[in-house]
Amino acid sequence: MITISLCMIVKNEEHTLARCLDSVGDIPDEIIIIDTGSTDKTKTIAATYTNHIFDFQWCNDFSQARNYSFQQATQDYILWLDADDMLQPEERKKLLQLKQTLQPSVDAVSMLYHVAFDEYQNVITDTRRIRLVKRSKSFQWVGIVHEDLQLDTTYVHQASDIIVTHASEKKTKSRRNIEIYEQALRHNQTFSMQDVFHYARELTVHGEYEKAIPFYETCKTAKEISLENRVFVYHQLATCYAMMNEIEKEEEITLQSFQLDVPQPVFCCRMGESFIRKEQYEQAIFWYTVALEMKPLSRYEWSIQQDIYRTWLPHKQLAFCYYQLGEYEKSYHHNQNVLTYLPDDPDTQKNVAFLQAVQQKG
Template sequence: MITISLCMIVKNEEKILDRCLSCVADLMDEIIIVDTGSDDGTKEIAARYTDKIYDFTWVHDFSAARNYAFSKASKEYIYSVDADELLDEINRERFRILKQELLPEIEIVQMYYTNQLKHGSVYNYDKEYRPKLFKRVRSFTWIDPIHETVRTEPLVFDSEIEIIHEQEESHAARDLEAFRRVCGEGHLSSRLHNLYARELFIAGSEEDVILSGPFFEASCEDTGRSVEEVREAACVAARAARFRGDRLKFHKYAMKAVASNGCAEICLELGYFYMSEEDYHEAVVWFYNAAFESESLLDIRCRGDKPLNGMAECYKRIGMEEQAAEYARMAKEWTAGSCE
């Protein structure tokens, strides 16, 4: 049987920490809690489960805090946990079996992360795999019978364990503030560029999007960005311009996105633009393209309930009640199906 160190970073989690630890503590061989500045009862609750509680000065870097937590682990595997996660009895048993039977060559175990759409920020699916269990010390082995080389890719096992992500509230405001700070410090990686654009489309307020406008306008002109990144940037820049009422820039960035193969997001933006101009027939054309003729780049709802509801509203405003009711029905069905 493998041994596992649970590693968690926390700050002011007194409302949910006991719920999280109570359902996993007996499955762990070591519990590491790294506190980044709590001023509530978080550390007192943690002390019921472990004496390995460490303080870490917050430097606005989640990776730095997690790396510090991992550095304190001593068991064979590390289970990375957030305080808003929990396991029900079915998945506790799956975890227990995994712990007994996991082959030693497995270096990463992925588990299903569920309930993601409840307070969505960057998520398009309610259930998807995430790496959660990591071998602490990695062994390198030679592979291939000729032209042999060292295997550098980790061996990953996809388990059936489902972790319930039970947030108390959305973290979008916190995340988007962090993105703005990182943007001010330098160049965003391709991955973070995508996540920033995605979170803005899924959970960003009108103010969040407007504040992001200059960064994504600059991305559109950045010759170091890929075609896909420029398309992401153009979608956000167009949305920011629409919110500001800047018609010239809206069309500039909308056409930039269309010219690079388009996507549901920019079709939706054009639908919203023409609806605000009370050109409902033209708006329907773009909403239809978003729903049925294009793929989503950032937010899957841009080719789902959002354009369907847009068409329903447009048809309602021009007095076509039957069509309005049909698209409203389709939007409800799409929403119900996406959460299954």
């Protein structure tokens, strides 16, 4: 059986740290906590779980802090988590089984990451990340913010179905990440393509769409960007243009995305929306149906997935389109499907009640 060091970097995480550590239980053989300047009870809480607590002088670079945490590890493998991550009980069982059965020839294990949820606890954003690595392989963290693990040589990877859940209690968007990037720019720090990609994402999240566009344009042709992330770049570009009400540019980017790979659900939905704007409902139905029927491609697990484009959103738009065409039974069917994801959605509930009445009269 392998041994595991859990490595974490923390700052002012008194509300979530215990939950995270309790969720993994005694599976880690050692816990390494790197504190980057807490002023609350974080270190006191950490001390009830481990003696391995280290201070790190914050330098506006998450990868340096992560690498420092890995340097303190002494066990066979290193697991990393953030303080607002956790494992649900079933996932903890899977992690224990992995610990008991993992072959020493495996250098890295990836896990699914459920990043964000809606009010009904449907997963709305998810991805896959390397979570467990062999210490002797000396994986390195790269990236100022939204850091990632890299190894310059080939390595043996195992994909796990373990799910790590991001359960942040922070309700407001912090500008911390943007400020870190912009300080680096002011100091003429060289950005990796990963940094460019994530800086553009941060700008988009904070509504700075026009500023984000040239950074996405840089990523469009960069060889360092994987196919699945390149497709995501096109999605983000289209989003920026849509939010700036430059609809022709949004549609242009959507069509360009089809040259990269088979049409992904997000772009199928964009095509559907384009035809709705033109009141061409049959064409819109075609694209929303494709979005629903497309089977997920495993390689896209490594990109940022937004599940609404293959779940309730196409159903909601199909319900609207069929209603416009007078096909009330089909509209009713798709409204009912929306309620399986959004059971308390008032508009959909009204639609269902109205369509029931229409069908009864008919």
